Amino acid sequence: MEPSTQDFYDGMAESYHLIYEDWKRTVTNQGKFWGQWVRSRFQSLGNGRIRLLDASCGIGTQSLGLAQYGFDVTATDLSPNSVERARQEAEAMGLSIRFGTADFRTLEQDVAGTFDVVFTADNAVPHLLTDEDLLSACRQFYNKCAPGGMVIITIRDYDSLIRERPRATPPRIFDDGKRIVFQVWDWSDDGTTYTTRQFIVQDHLGTWKTESYTAVYRAVQRSELSNFLQLAGFQRVEWFMPEQSGFYQPIVTATKIEA
Template sequence: MSYQHFAGLYDRLMEDAPYDMWVSFVNNAIESYSNGPASSLLDIGCGTGEISTRLAQIGYHVTGIDLSEEMLAVARGKAEQNGLEIPFYQQDMRDLNGFTDQDIAVIFCDSLNYLRTTEDVKTTFQAVFKSMRNDGLLLFDVHTLYKIGEVFSEHTFALNDEEISYIWECHPGEEEGSVYHDLSFFLHIGDAVYRRYDENHFQKTYSIETYTSILNEAGFEILALTADFTDRTPVETSERVFFVARKKA
C-alpha cells in the first residue's frame, strides 16, 4: 500500500494511537521469550516511524522498512528531529533484502492486513525468516475476522475538527475477512477554504488457525497469542490479535 496524500496527514490523525502499548508489548515479549540479548530490530511496515523512534529511544538498534516512500520521508524527518540514526528503506515486506541475523522483527498497526492473499502472507513470513537469527522473535498484530466483519463493514466513521475532518466509509470485500476503506479528508488551508484528498484502501485478515498454519510452514513456532493489548487469550469479540513467534533453528 502506497499512501499518497495520506502520509502527510497520518500523524495528525493518529495522535491518540496507543504507540506506547506496542512498545510495551515488545519489551514484555523480549523479557519473556528471548533466548539471549535482543538488540537489532527490524520494524516492517514502519509507516511514519512513530514506533521505530520510540524503540530507538530506549536502546534498540532499529531499521525501518516500508513500501511507501511518502511515509518514509516523514519517518526520516522524525528521526533526525529526535537526534536518532535510524536507517529507513523502501522495500516490500514480501521481498526483504540485505538483512541477516536480526534479533527481533515486528509488524504492527495491522500492516499485515494490507496483504491480499495467504500466499502474500506466507511469502512475507518466509522473507522475515531469512532475515532473522535462529531463535529470533517475530512479533505482529492483525485485525480479527470479527473486527473486519462487524466493526468495519458497512459502517461509516467521521471526524469534524477545525484543522482537519474526514469521512471514512467501510464496505465489505468480495471475500470473507476483507474490507474496502474509502476515505475523504478535508484539510483547512485558510479562511473558509478546505482542500479535499481521497484515499482508497483494502484490508484482509484470516483466522488465527490460518496465521498459525502459515507461520509453522514458514519455520516459526508460536509462543504466545493475546488480544487487544492485554495478556488475555483471544475470544470471539476480540478486535486485534497479537502473535509472538520464534524462528526455529
C-alpha cells in the same frame, strides 16, 4: 483495477500523523509499550540492545519510539515517501535508525542481516491478499529472524469483523472539532476482503478540506495467519488479545527455534 498499497501510503505520507490525536505523543507511548513488551520476552538480554527490523515502519510511529527506548532499529516500508518522512523525523529527533525501502515479500534481498525481532504493527500484513503472498511474507520474516528470534505482528480482530462487516469506523474528532478522521469500508460479497477509504476532514479558516485515500485489505483470521507462520517454519505461535496485552489490536508472536 485495485488501488495500490504503495500509492495509499505514498499519498498519506505528509498527512498520516493527522489520524492520531497527538502523533508525537503516540510515538513516545508506543516506544514505551513495545520496549517493555519486547524486553519482557528477551529477559536473557537484560538491558542489551535488541536488534529489531520494523518491516512496515510507515512514518515511524513505532520505530522512532523504539529507537528512543534503546533498540537497535532498522526500519523499512513499501512506501518511499513514508520512509523519507520517517527519516526526516528521526533526524529531527536526533535518532540513529537505518532506513530503507522494502517489500514484505523480498526482505531477504532488500535488507541485510538478521534480527532478534522482526516487527510489523498497525494491520500492515493484511494488505497481502493471496495465500501465496502471505506465506511468502511469513517465510521472509522467518529468514530475517536470527536463531531464537521472533516475529511480532499486529492486525485487526478479523475473527469478529468478518462476522459483523462494519461499513465504517466511528468518527474521531480532534482539535476542538476542527479535524475529523474516519474510514468507510466496502466489503466484498464473500467477506474475505474490503476496500478502505480513509478520510481526513479539516477546517482551514472556515473552509473544510477533505483528503481521502483508498486501500484494500484481506480479513485475515487468526487461524489463517497462525497456519502461514507455522508453514514458514515458526514455532510457539501465540496470540495476545487487547484485554490481555493492553495494545489496541490482537498481537501474534512466533519464534524461530535455535538450531
